[in-house]
Amino acid sequence: MNLQNLLNLAHLHLLLNHWPIIGTFIGVGLFVVALIAKSEDLKKASLGVFSIIALFAIPTYTSGNAAYEVIRREETITKTMVDAHQGAALMSFIFMEITGAFAWLGLWQYRRVSRPASYTLPAVLFFSVVSVGLLTITGNTGGDIRHPEIRSGQETTSFVSSIGSALFSSTQHMVTDASRWVWPVLEDLHFLGLTLLLGTLGLLDLRILGFFKPLRLAPLVKFVPWAIAGFVMNMITGFLFFVGMPFFYAYNFDFHMKMFGVLFAGVNILLLFCTDAFRECDQLGATEEAPALAKFFAATSIFLVVAVIILGRYMPFFEDSLRPLN
Amino acid sequence: MWIRDSPSVFAYWFILTWHAIGMGLLVGASAVIDLRLLGVAREMPMAPLKRLYPLMWVGFWIQVVSGILLIIAYPTKALTNPVFYAKLTFIGVAFVMMLRINKRIFNDPSLSDEGMMIKGKNLATWSLVCWIGAMTAGRFLAYTFNYLMFPDEQQSAGLNASFAFLYSLEPYLKSIGAAGSHVLRLMGHI
Numbered sequence: 015m016n017l018q019n020l021l022n023l024a025h026l027h028l029l030l031n032h033w034p035i036i037g038t039f040i041g042v043g044l045f046v047v048a049l050i051a052k053s054e055d056l057k058k059a060s061l062g063v064f065s066i067i068a069l070f071a072i073p074t075y076t077s078g079n080a081a082y083e084v085i086r087r088e089e090t091i092t093k094t095m096v097d098a099h100q101g102a103a104l105m106s107f108i109f110m111e112i113t114g115a116f117a118w119l120g121l122w123q124y125r126r127v128s129r130p131a132s133y134t135l136p137a138v139l140f141f142s143v144v145s146v147g148l149l150t151i152t153g154n155t156g157g158d159i160r161h162p163e164i165r166s167g168q169e170t171t172s173f174v175s176s177i178g179s180a181l182f183s184s185t186q187h188m189v190t191d192a193s194r195w196v197w198p199v200l201e202d203l204h205f206l207g208l209t210l211l212l213g214t215l216g217l218l219d220l221r222i223l224g225f226f227k228p229l230r231l232a233p234l235v236k237f238v239p240w241a242i243a244g245f246v247m248n249m250i251t252g253f254l255f256f257v258g259m260p261f262f263y264a265y266n267f268d269f270h271m272k273m274f275g276v277l278f279a280g281v282n283i284l285l286l287f288c289t290d291a292f293r294e295c296d297q298l299g300a301t302e303e304a305p306a307l308a309k310f311f312a313a314t315s316i317f318l319v320v321a322v323i324i325l326g327r328y329m330p331f332f333e334d335s336l337r338p339l340n
Numbered sequence: 341m342w343i344r345d346s347p348s349v350f351a352y353w354f355i356l357t358w359h360a361i362g363m364g365l366l367v368g369a370s371a372v373i374d375l376r377l378l379g380v381a382r383e384m385p386m387a388p389l390k391r392l393y394p395l396m397w398v399g400f401w402i403q404v405v406s407g408i409l410l411i412i413a414y415p416t417k418a419l420t421n422p423v424f425y426a427k428l429t430f431i432g433v434a435f436v437m438m439l440r441i442n443k444r445i446f447n448d449p450s451l452s453d454e455g456m457m458i459k460g461k462n463l464a465t466w467s468l469v470c471w472i473g474a475m476t477a478g479r480f481l482a483y484t485f486n487y488l489m490f491p492d493e494q495q496s497a498g499l500n501a502s503f504a505f506l507y508s509l510e511p512y513l514k515s516i517g518a519a520g521s522h523v524l525r526l527m528g529h530i
Contacts, residue, residue, distance in 0.1 A: 197483070198480050198482070201482075202475065202476045205360070205479055206472065208364060209367045209471075209475070210368070210371065211368075212368045213364065213368020213371045213372050214372060216364075217372050217392070226391055227388075228387070228388040229384065232383065233382070233383040233384030234381065234384060236380060236381035236384070237372065320361065323361055324357050326360075327353060327360050328353050330353070331353045
């Protein structure tokens with residue numbers, strides 16, 4: 015099966031890759047202003063930006079490997095340039111995800127107890143500022159690949175890029191070659207995370223939709239951290255799979271669809287349970303109905319999680335569906 | 341045979357997908373009850389959780405039907421693997437725990453929520469442990485099988501003499517072999 019005319023991976027990467035960089039810059043700017051102005055609303059807004067950008071970084075990173083294959087045969091592009099970009103991108107990705115995780119935690123604390131714990135905001139500030147530095151290098155090395163007019167002449171590899179590249183190959187070795195048991199154990203954790211996510215989130219969504227009426231929502235919300243734990247567990251194991259066999263996934267049409275599914279599912283969970291948008295939902299009494307908009311997002315949340323599971327299970331079926339023909 | 345060979349999207353991967361969704365329903369809902377019994381979300385009343393049982397039954401029957409179809413697709417693969425029997429044992433124990441929690445905890449009107457938690461602690465722990473065990477065993481089935489099918493072209497070289505008589509069946513197994521090597525190639529990437 016070949017689906018190449020459905021999706022050009024280089025286009026996909028170009029379409030996505032400016033967003034995480036610009037988004038993080040805007041996020042940091044907004045966050046610093048919020049800290050100086052001591053504006054809680056601005057702080058929440060920038061935490062939201064960081065969380066969403068962290069989700070956006072997933073398809074951006076994963077489309078990169080695929081994009082390389084499309085442009086590989088162009089003579090002006092060297093392997094050194096691409097490696098430098100990939101190393102820096104990996105480092106940026108990791109720090110952006112950590113920033114996003116703390117930002118997510120902060121939003122959750124805002125929603126539950128109206129103020130974040132003492133360590134949350136400093137952690138967000140630290141990791142986001144490091145991300146900005148790393149993203150600058152990623153953007154520059156990426157720009158060298160696609161914009162010949164700005165190349166400096168000699169090929170340089172930065173310190174960050176070499177750390178990233180070393181990390182990439184050691185992780186790949188650990189996941190695929192170190193022991194035949196690493197991969198199955200990671201798969202197992204991936205499925206445990208899936209079950210945790212579907213079980214806890216599913217119950218919350220069903221209650222918002224109007225099932226299990228005698229239950230108040232407030233105690234059920236205690237399960238949200240468990241759902242997030244499942245999500246994070248699957249993010250980490252999933253990312254290790256990708257680093258382990260990038261080209262199995264990069265050429266897979268289904269995989270890219272799944273990454274968009276994860277992006278939307280993540281934004282949906284964030285919006286419904288972690289921002290203030292549906293805060294009144296938490297107080298829902300035993301027989302009360304949730305607002306229609308909350309019901310809409312609860313329904314899409316179930317739909318997206320199930321869609322992600324289906325896309326995940328179908329992945330081997332779409333193997334090589336995007337492999338370049340020659 | 342159709343399940344294994346059909347290029348249709350509705351064959352093997354479709355059934356695997358159902359198996360994963362059924363698992364999420366059954367184990368996910370069961371885990372919520374277990375976690376509640378173990379003290380997560382204490383303020384939540386127990387009684388309404390009984391209504392998760394229909395959901396778990398739906399998941400359970402999805403698992404039974406899709407599981408049997410998967411065994412029909414690769415009978416040798418599962419039945420020659422000790423891990424498969426470990427999985428069945430875990431499922432059996434977890435299933436009994438699920439029924440006992442229903443019978444002894446939810447259907448005992450004399451119990452308060454606190455009483456339920458005290459009485460259900462062991463059941464819930466075992467239920468969680470066994471579900472995790474069953475999932476782990478199930479996932480490992482994909483990596484630990486000895487014989488994917490009857491000895492086919494790829495595997496016959498490595499088999500010992502006790503299987504020699506099967507070599508005479510080779511012509512008949514050729515067609516299975518072709519499918520087998522295709523599947524092996526796929527398996528290598530899962």
